[in-house]
Each structure stands twice: as C-alpha cells, then as structure tokens.
Amino acid sequence: MYEPDNRVNSEIEKLTQIYYREAYQHESFIRVSLRKKEHLVGCCLLLSCRLLNWPISMATISSLLDADPMVMGMLYIEMVKILNIEAPIVNITDVMEAHSHDYQISSLHAPEELSESHKDLTKRAVELVELSADTWIVTGRRPIPIMMAAIYLSWQSLKPNKHRLKLSLEKFCQLAKVNKHKPAIKRITEMKEMLCKLGQEIPWVREAVTPDNVVKHVEDILKHRHALLRRALRAQEDALLAERQASCEDLPIKEDADNHQLHGETLKSQDPEPNWGKRVLFAPPCVVQAKKSRVEQPELTDVTGDEEISDSEIDAYIRTPQEVREFALSQKMLE
C-alpha cells in the first residue's frame, strides 16, 4: 500500500484489520457506501499508526486514498467516538522526517548549489518548527504548510547564498517536486517575523535584522535560541515598564487636556479595550491581527418574555391583499 520506505510494520497492519473488522460490522457503518468504507480503512490505519506511535498525517492517508481530507477527518472522529478509543495526536516534529523525504532536494535530484542532505534539512526544520511552536505559530494551524515553510527556510538558511535567497517558495516547490500549499507563504512571513525578534537580540549583529536579511542569521538564532528568548523577553518587559512609567507621568497632563475639550474626546479613550496580543512579545497571530469583531446590535434589556405584543408590529409582517395578489402573479410568471 506504500512505497517501500513508507511501509507500515505488520503490527500496525494487524491492528488496522482488527479495528476495521470492528468498525465495519458496527451498525453505524455496515450500510454505508463502498467509498465510505474505503475511507474507513484509512481511518483505521490512521488510528493504528497513532496508537503505535507511527507518525503519519491524515493528509498523507487521504492523498493515498484520493479522498477529501475533511471527509476522512469527520469519519475518523465519528469512528473514534463509536469505537470509544483515545488515540494520541501526532506531534508535528515526528511527522517532519517523513514529510521532508517528499522533497526531492538531495544531490541526486537537484543541482549541487541547490541540493541539501535530508538529514541536515530535517534537523534544521525540526528546530525551526519547535521554535515556531514555542512562539505560537503552530497551535491551531494545519501542520503541512508549517512544515513546508520550515523546510523552505531551513533549506535557504543552510546555504544562504544569492541563488537560494532569490528562489521563491513556488520555484522551490517546483524544484523539490512538491505541491505548493498557499498558507505556507503566510507561515514563512510569521516565522521570519519571529526570527527577527530573536535575531535583534544577537549581540554581535550590528545591522538591523529584517525579514529580508534574517535568513542568514537563522543558524545562530537556532543555536542560541534559549538565551535569545530570554533576552527578548527581558527587553520586552523593560519596554513595557518604561511605557507604563511614561503613561503615568502623562496622566495629569492628559486630564488637563480633557478638561479643555468638551466633546473632543480622543479616539483612544473611545477605542475598545486594547488587544493583549500586541502587548506581549509573542502571541498567536489570530490575536495579534484580530479581525474586527462584528458591531453588536443594541441589546434588548430587561426582556421578560411576557411583554404585550402590539397588533401593529405583527401587521407589519403581513402582506396587504394587493401585495399578495402581486406576489402570486410574479410566482406564476416565474413558473
């Protein structure tokens, strides 16, 4: 069922068969379509792999079965609930090695200046993913675009020469013969931003670390990430403290200004509560770039549910006889 180097062991095969037999005979699945039963095989395989610590993603199994990952996913959740099994989740760093093998970037497949050994690539990508996980880039996100972003940045940083730095993600995927995942571009941006925050703390780097030049510092950042995290945290704390002190000093002045303005309240005081994500060093991107929440409708307060309902209000929802005639006519015409 797999290419030889992806073959699961016999223990997993046996367990898959056991679960499949159990699921197949269950009343929830006995009458489902043949296609769904094929998906069920994939679900049982995924479950067995997870229970026996064989790192494999749902996406991989779905692609092998040529199935929609969402459909398979929903079936998997249903099956796990019905069979009453607790399966651990797969750690993204465990899947990384298998995933990186998909990239045909070794010296056998790519020109010398662009090729990279899988071992080095995987090692660096795993470190990058671990750091991304620590800094809130991974939680809640789909793993494959993250892995793609990590592999791309790792590949660039292993030999940060002109050729590699110029190669876009799209070209890199073409070179490595993998399908590009669009969200990977956003993950790359997020990872670079995170790396810049740490890169800025490297004492021997004099230039400003920006997303354009951060790749060449990735090796140092990963090597000294603990210390850099510490320094960055401390710098953030100091900055916040300074900001607080400054705002405390400003307060009396601000009060005077407010007194002079009767209607001119500054926008700041009318702003909704400040985003906590912007006040910390690292936060989940969905918090930092929070979408504008829907404007709340004016709430009905003190409703008892037993209020008098006026006739006029209800009449507003009922068509006049003429409207009824016109509507009936229009329906007839549409038919």
Place this chain on the structure above:
Amino acid sequence: MYHCCAACIFNLKKSTHTPFGAMTPGMSIFSPMMPYGSGLTPQPVQNTNSLAILEEQQRQQQQQQAQQANAGLPGTSGQTPQLYHSQAVAGSTTTALPGNTPLYGTPLTPMTPVTPATPASESSGIVPQLQNIVSTVNLGCKLDLKTIALRARNAEYNPKRFAAVIMRIREPRTTALIFSSGKMVCTGAKSEEQSRLAARKYARVVQKLGFPAKFLDFKIQNMVGSCDVKFPIRLEGLVLTHQQFSSYEPELFPGLIYRMIKPRIVLLIFVSGKVVLTGAKVRAEIYEAFENIYPILKGFRKTT
C-alpha cells in the same frame, strides 16, 4: 477523592509531594497514570511549556536579584534551561507582565438581567456571554406552508430545498423554522426571555394569517455562550493531559473540542483564549462549565 498521581493513590511517597503541587522530579506529567479525579469534573494540571519555564526562571532570578546571565552565548558557560524536559515548574504560572492578568482592568462582559443564581464572579471574574438560544414550541395545529409563504412578508419557502418556512422578525432579531406539523424552531435570540418573546411573536403572525395557533410546550433546547480568557492556550498540552475529554485535530479544525461530562457541555477552546460553550439547557450550565474549565486553562497559560 482526588489524587494527583499513582503514588498518591497507593499511599506511597506521600512526603515527596503535595497533591496538585510540585511534583517529584522524573515523574512526567504526561505519565498515563496522571489521574483526573472522578473523571467527571476536569482537574487542572501544571504546564511544562518552554517559554513558561523561561519566564518563571526569569521572574525567580529577578526576585532573587540574581545577576542576569548571558548564558549560552559563545565563550560563556551557564545554565541553559532544558526546553523540552517534562519537569514541571513549581508554583503557579502567574504572569509578571502587566496587562495580561484578566483580573486587572479587563472590562467584564455586561451581564444581562438574570435570576439571582449568577455565576461566582469571585473565581474567574469572567462571565460567558450568551450568543444564541435555540427553542422549540408546538403551535398545536397543522399549517399550510404555501399560504404562510404567500401571505407573510418575512417568510421564505423552498420545498425542494427544505420542508419548512423560514421566517424572520426584527425584534428580537431571530429566525424561525415553521413546519407543516405545527412545530416551530426559534433561533438567534440572546436570552431565554428573548427567545420566548420571539417565539410568541411568530405564533402571533401565524395566528394573524388565519391559523388557530396555540403556544404549547415551549422549551429551550440549546444555549450557546462565549467568552475570552485573554491569554493564549497550549492546545497540544491540553489534549495530552485531558485526553479522555478532548479532541484536537489541527488538520481539521483549529480549536480543541472538550466534552465536559458534568455539566454535559461541549466547549470549543481556541489558541487565542476564546472559548465557546454549547449544549446547555439552562444558563447555569454554561457558567458552571466555564468555572470548571478556567483553572485548567490557566494551567496552560503562556504569557509570551
């Protein structure tokens, strides 16, 4: 009876640790023996996230006024914290950074007028806000949906797509599904009272259209609430330590689905700290579920 570990259960090594407190080194919190008390009400667990460890150590260093070490840089040696060791950090993981503690200056969501059984605001200080109420009522007579769709302004009816009239009113802003059997579903209200008022208005519309509609067996079927704990949550950690209640599949959905048993509520927990609670028949269940989950979430709180 709650026990914090297998050792405690078997009355072994009592002196080496306090329940739910600092754990003996070497005992991984990911040990399968990690108990969950009665199994019904979730128990908080300590966090081992690397940034939390770093931050805790930093705070301790500051408190002790230790020299800030530039450890780990070339040419120096020093203590490098082990990022992925499973050793728990003693004590609570309260933050040192200002503005991150929900207890300070976070405006509470305004409470709608409720019965005296309000949630214990002394615990989390956060009140979930109700977002949606689903209720049903029996109008007690058969209905001709074609007539309703013809004569009501606010109705839509596509029998090929769905066998019910979809009706909407402006106040309370809600939607109703009206079936030919006379049964009706009302959705979108923000409180039980609003849902009842809305259902009554729909019944009045149906009455005015000439049907002998009554208002029988009104029942709240589902309540949905949401709130924001205002700190990020390590979903991977939560699913590991509360496996029997949790489902977290980032390939499918970004949130963690937590099925609480007591009360029987489903929570969607997101990395942003936003929580959605659903499945309640009464609002007290939503509040109770949140008060149960809050200490657990605090255990997975990371402030950087």
